[in-house]
Amino acid sequence: MLTPPRRRLCQLRQGIVADSSRGQVRRRLTFSLSHELLHFLNPTHEQTSVGGFRCTRQDMRLSSGDKIGDRHRRQESEANSFAIELLTPRNRLKPFLCGNAKLAQVVAMAKEFDISREAAARRFVELHPDDLAVVFCRDNRFLYAACGREFPRLSITAGEQCDLGQPVQGTISGFDEVAPDDWLHPPQHAIELSAQTLWQANGHSITLLRADQSDDDEVGFDDTFERFTGGQNR
Template identity: 35%
Template sequence: MKVTRLDLDGTGSPTGLVTKILKVETDLAIPVKIEELAYQLDISEIGELTTDGFEGGLITDDIRSVGGILVRKGANRHRRRFTIGHELGHFLLPFHKPVKVGEFLCSREAMRLWTANEQDRYARMEVEANQFSALMLMPPPQLRTFLAGMKTPDLANALAVHEHFDVSREAAARAYAQYQGEKIAIVVLKDAKILRIYRPAGFPELSVRNGQPAPRDSGFYIAPGAAGVISPMREIGAEHWLETKWAVRAPSLYEQVAHQSGGFAMVLLWAEIDDDEDADPEESMTSRERYKDRISRSVGRY
C-alpha cells in the first residue's frame, strides 16, 4: 500500500476518506487488508482490549501524531476487522473527540449505530466510524462490480458478499440491501423475535418493531429449516410487515428467510413499488391476470 495521511488531508467525512484512499490504492486487494491499511496510516500498534463491555478502543493524542488500536480479546475475525476499521475511522476523522482526552472506548452497541440524533455528538461520531469501516471493508465501486451480475434480490448473494469481502453476514446483508438496486430491507431475528432492522432510505415503513415476534404469516414459521438453508423467495401480503394506509396501494412484498445457528435468522424483504402508475404495464390487466403474472415472475414458492 502507498496511501499516506497526507493524501487524506482536509477530509472530514467517511465517504470522502474512502474515496481518497481508493484514488491512491488503485489495485486494492479484496478482502481489504484492514490491519495493513491501519499501519500504513500511522497506527503504530493493534493490541488487545480487556475492559468489560467494550469492543474496541483507540489511544491517541489531540493532534493525532500516532495511534494505537485495541480490539476486544477473543473477538472473531469479522468483528475484529470491523472494529479495526471503526477505530481507524475515529483516528482519521479530524473532528472526532473522545469523552476522555486521548482515549476512545467503543461498546458493541456503539458499533451498531447507523443513525443518530443531530444533537448527539458522540452518537454521530460512532455512526461515522461505522460508516467508514463498512465503506472501507466493502468499497462501493468493488461492491457494485461484484453485484453487477446478480440482478434479482437473493439472500444467497448477500452471503456471497460476506464471503468475498470477509465481513460478517449481517454487515454484508446491510450493505447488500443498500447497494443491490431494488428496494430491500433486512430483518435480523433471534429466537423468533426481531432483533434489528436495516431499512435503507426509500424502503416503506415497517409495521413491526424490535422485540416483537416475526409476523404470524411470515415464511420464518413455514420453513424452519436447518441453519444455513435459504428459503425460496415467496410473496407475502404487505400488511404483515409494512405500514399500510387506507386508499394507498401497498407494494407487492416478497420475503426470503435464512435460518442461522444459535437461534438467529435473517429475513430479506423486497418491496416492488409502482413509482409511476401511468407507465405500469400491468395497468390494463385484470387482477387475476396480474396475480398469475406475479406468480410466474416470482423466484420460487414453498
C-alpha cells in the same frame, strides 16, 4: 499526560486487546478495527458523555440511513460507514449487486470480503438497486433492521414476533409473499412485499425484504384507458 491523539491511540490499542481477549473472530476484529481507526483519524471525533469511545454493539449497527440526532450516534455512524467502505470497496461490489436481489449474493459477499454476513447484508441493502430491507431476528423475534434508501417505513419493533416460517439451520428459504400490513407502517396496499430468510446458528436469522410496486395501478390505468377509448384499440 498524553496528548489527545496519543490517548486515542492507547484507547484503540486497548479496544483491540479487549476484542482479542473475548476471542472474536478475525473478520469481526477487522470491522471493529476499521471503525476505531476512523475515530482515531478524524480530528472532529471526540469522546462524548454518552459512551466515550466504547463503541457498543448497538453503535456498530448505526448507519447513515438512521436518524442521527446526537453527536455520539453521528460519530458512530460515520465510523461504520468508513469501516464498510474500507472493507467492501464499491468498485469491487458490482458482481454482487446484479440481477434480482437474493440472500445467496449476501453470503457470497461476506465470503469474498471476509466480513460477517450481518455487515454484508447491511451493505447489500444500502447499494442494491431494488427496494430492500434486511431484518435480523433471534428465535423469530425482531432485533433490528437496516433499510435501503427507498424502502417504506417498517412497523415492527424490538422483541416483536416475526412470522418467518420454520427454521432449518444453514438453509435459505425461497422468496415468499408476505402481508405488507404485518411489516409496514402505514399499510401500503400498492406494494407487494416478499421475504427470504437465511437460518443461522443459535436461533439467529437474516431476512431480506423486497418491496415491489403492485400491478393494481397498471390495472387501474388499463381500465381508465379502455373507458376513455371505448375499447376501440382492441
